[in-house]
Every structure is written in structure tokens, then in C-alpha cells.
Amino acid sequence: MNAFKLITLSGLIVLICGFGCVKDEELKTEFNIEALNIGDGWQVSSLASEGFNEATFRAAVMPLFDENNYITVTSMVVVRNGKLVAEAYMRDFQGRLQKRQIQSTTKCITSLVFGIALEKNYFTGLDQKLYSIIPEAFDEDLRKREITLRHLLTMNTGLKFNNEEIAEELFMKRPKNVIKYILAKPLFASPGSGFNYRDCDPQLLSGAIHRQTGLPLDSVADIYLFKPLGITDYYWERNVDGDSWASEALFMRPRDMAKIGQLVLNKGRWNGEQLISEEWIIQSTTTQSDPNAGQPLDKKVTFGYYWRIQPNGVAFEANGAGGQQILIIPEKNLVIVYTCEPYVQGQYSLATAMYTITNAIINSIIN
């Protein structure tokens, strides 16, 4: 055997071995939507008992387990009449115990925590100026001193801040003083002159909460919101200033996200205790910002205090990139939670696709 033959033969062996060595596997688990009682405060019930047609419901959520559909979905939790009726963890049966990055869904929890702090008189009111709380973070531009807490809650500060840049500028470059860094951005419009969805305004709110309560946002949430709800296994990342990232970076279990939804559905009450004032919940889930002014109300999505409001107010949502959702449908006494791969962007995001499942679930309600 000459050298060329030997080399060719060995090369072929190497290539044959090499190309077959990594085995592709199925991504999803078998179909399973059984809700389990794990002692985390949820009362479990059956689909039929809570007014669903079980067969229709199963057919509605079946696509979530399809290997070639809803590829990046990771969980679904459905609560009706305050009871957990179905849960699914498509990637791993242990998923119910795993914390998921809930992306911008975090903003709505920030809003709830602010409502608690407001009720506890850490702030004088929504028209309190941010300058009165953290004056040292402001620059020479006097117009910025007109920014109020209401502007922060309605993403209305007028600060020129491209939301695409925040990941690169705030998370990656990691400025030493995030609040000062944000407030150093120029104004593209006067404060209060128009809604502009971005992450910097909730972050300023996080700084204000920290300053006024003496505790970072996550600690305030832990004391007044998470502990009373029985939410103990979560992680909320902080920045170099010690402030929690208020727009994203909260990791929670899907069942705990459903508790947040149920709390809002119950207008701030959980197990008979009023954790957040009813007035705050109503304000938060009533249109405060209208990015689509001029369009008819039954066609457009508006915003409360970070909560997204479906046309005619039929549903409120906390939404996050990739397809994270806490969906509250008061008319049906229904809460639905979805989590998906959180860092999937663009065409691969399930943010819009999940509505198909939601509509199918709603259609499976017979009572």
C-alpha cells in the first residue's frame, strides 16, 4: 500500500468517525400538562372543574410540544378562578423548579414595587420630580429637572436613548454610575411630550426607589411583594451601583410569575391580604400612554404603568423579549404565563406567536 492510499484510507476513517459523533436529540418532552401541588401556595384544580373543555384545551396547547413548532418555548402555566389548572415544561420535566429570565416582564414588577413604595409614603406623589430625589446625578440642562416619577412610569422622559444601545452601553460597558450615565443623555423632546418605549426610564425609577427607601428595588420587592406571595426562589441582578436592573434581569419560576398575574387580577389581593392598593393596580392597568394616538381604541395597544393593555382593555400583559408573558384576562378570570428562550431575537422570537395559543386556550373555555 503506498503512502497516498494509506493517507486516503485513514482520512476517510477519520471523516466517517468525525461526522457521526455528535447525536442530535429531541428538544421537547412528551405531552404533559398536569398541574401539580408542590406546596408553593397554589391551589390545584382540574381543567373541567374550572370550566374548560379538556379535549379542546389539550388540542390548543398541543403545538407547544411539537418538535418543529414553537421551538423556543420553555413553559406554560394556566390559572383560572385563582386555581392552577395546567402547567407544561416542554424542555424538561424539572422546569417547574427552574428560574427563567423574564426579560422586560420585569418592568411590570418594578411598577408594582413602586406602587407599594408610593403607598408607604416613600414618595410624595407621581408628580414628584426626580431632581428632588437624586439631584447630584443631573447635569446642567435645566429642562431635565422637570422629569417626574410619572414620566418615568410612562416612559415619557424625553431622554435620547436608543433602546438597542442599552445592552451595549449599560450592560457591556458598565458605567460606574448608571443613573448619572442615563441622565447625561440629551433630550430629544421635553419631558412628558411623548411615549417612547425603552429601558432607561424604569432604571431611573429603580434608582429613585433605592434612594427613597434605602433599599435596592429587589430588596423592597422581596419584603413587600415576593415573601407575602411565597416567592422565595428568584434572582434579580444588580448593577455596579447596587441598583437592581429594573427593565430586565429578573429570573423567576413560571408558577411564581403566575402569582404576579393572579395578584393583579385580584386587584392587589393575595390570600385575603391587600399587598398593593387596588387603586394602584387600576391605574397601572389603565391607559396612561398611547403610542398609537389617533387609532380607534378597539384596535390599538396602549400602556399603563409599564403594563401593556390590549384593545378595549380586554387583557393586560407583562411582556418580555423572546416571548415571556404574564397575561391577565379579567373577563375570563384567567391568567396565562409563557416563558421562552429569553435571548432569542428577531424572526425567532415567539413574542407574537404565543397569541395563537392564547386565543385557542380562551376558545376552550365553555363556562
Place this chain on the structure above:
Amino acid sequence: MLTDISQIKESEVSNTNLFSLYSKIKEIIMKEKISFILFFIIGITVFSLSEVFGQSSDDPVNHGNFLKVGFPIVHNQVKDNLIAPLQWDGIGSGLGISYLSTGPKVIHEVSLIMSVSGLKNRYKYAGYALDVSFGYTLSCMVIPAVLGGTIYLGPQIKWDGKINFFRDWDDSHIYWFSTYEFGPSLKWSKDYKEKQNILFTMQLPFVALVSRPPENQYIDQPPLIKPSYYFKSLNKDLRLVTINNYFSFRLRADYSYQIKSGNMIGGSWLFDYKSCKIPRNTTIVTNIVMINYYKMFGKK
């Protein structure tokens, strides 16, 4: 026994593919006591090195000092259960640079291979793989005449830094697999028609330091634009692993042809398999086909 091949029934062998055969052999290896395996390998190494001195070689084609430059075509297969149990694969290219000092009894080799590959999974989600491999191999002649060639054995230390960025699945984190390996390297070298040489190499690291990302990356946006972050990550939380939770081997075939004044051209096939169970199962298989140029700068 280290590997009892007889435990694999013929019927099983005939009904399976190369992958499952390999898995079966690996499973049997895993069942054996690691201490015995280490003892066996170290014993062979020590015995072999003791035989080195006093033997000679008639293998003159590639004796000398060489700078070797290679242009690789890389095929990468990755499955990292930290992200999903999906196979990602793709083709890339890069650069390989080596220093070779080959003599009648001893071969020294210092090599660096860098490559970048595209990756795609079955859903067409795209990503990238950046691989850097740097190692030193000392090979001492142990048997001068086997099938007309010479057998060398010696130790190898190697650093492999693999950074996978599954852009369409997770645009915010890197999934690295970094290893500092130590183990034996076995070579068989043979000259053909005075100007040609073939060299087969098998390396089986039995102990390594491994760095992998944590099971849950509770950091929303790591500073991916800072180069220092990559270096820190590749050396973060290094853990000592052996064959029970880390398995790696490398096969290589080199062909070289002397052109003039001792300079050579040639080609290589390189197959690299790595599998690690911490924090979750991860397998990376790399196939490299490389065209090489050897510049001689000292005859031995």
C-alpha cells in the same frame, strides 16, 4: 481488564453504527477503575521512555528544525446541553503554526491552531465557534521498526479554548469549553521513496483542568465587547477532571513531501473528540483538513 471488547456481542456490533460502537467501548472503559487505567498508561509511558536510549533510526526525510504553517478547513460539531440538546455544526477556517524539531530519537512539537467556524442547528439557528489550541508534545522513539516505520511515545500538554456563540438562540452569552490537558501521545512515522513521510498520531489525555460556564448564567448581559472577558471566562472555575467525567482523544495523520533544500509541503487530517459531563453533557467534535508548508531552518 481495561477494555473487555468481548463484552460487546457480535450481534450488537453488526446492528449498530460506529457511534454506538464507540459509545459501548467508552461505557466499558468508564466501568473500570480509573486508578487502574492511570496506572496502566503511566506504566506504559515509563517503560517506553526507558527503552528510548541506545536505539537508532533510519528515518532521515524530515529530520531537522521546521516552521510549519498550515491552512485548515475545519468542520465543527457541537452539542452543549447547557443550551439545548441540539447538534450544531458548520465549516470554517483559520491558521495553524507549528515549530517542529525532529531528530532520530526525539521529536519536539509546539503547535498553535486557530479557527473560526459557522454553526447551525437543525432549525437553521446560526452561531459561531472560535477555537484556539496550543500544545507541546515530546515524542521519544521507542520501537525503531514497526511495519517499516518508527514508533514514538511521549507526553503532551495542551490548552484548548473553545468559545461557542449560539447567536440566534442566545445572543447574550458565550458557552465556552476550555481545557488544559495532559496525557500520552503515540506516533508512528514512516518514510516513502526518500522524499515522502507519513506520520500518524494518537493522543489520549487522561487528566485535565476544565472550565465551563455555570449551569445557569444568572447574568443578563455579560460584557461581550471586552476581550478580557473571554480570557477570564476560559480560565474561570477550572476543575480537575479525569476519564469518568471528561473524555478526549485526538487522531492525526500527516503527509509531507520534500520539495527542495529540505523544505516540505503536505497535508493533515485531524480528528478531535471532547466530551465533558460538567455541568451538563457537552460534546465537541472537530475535523480538520489542513494544507501545510514546512520551512526548514536547521538540519539535524
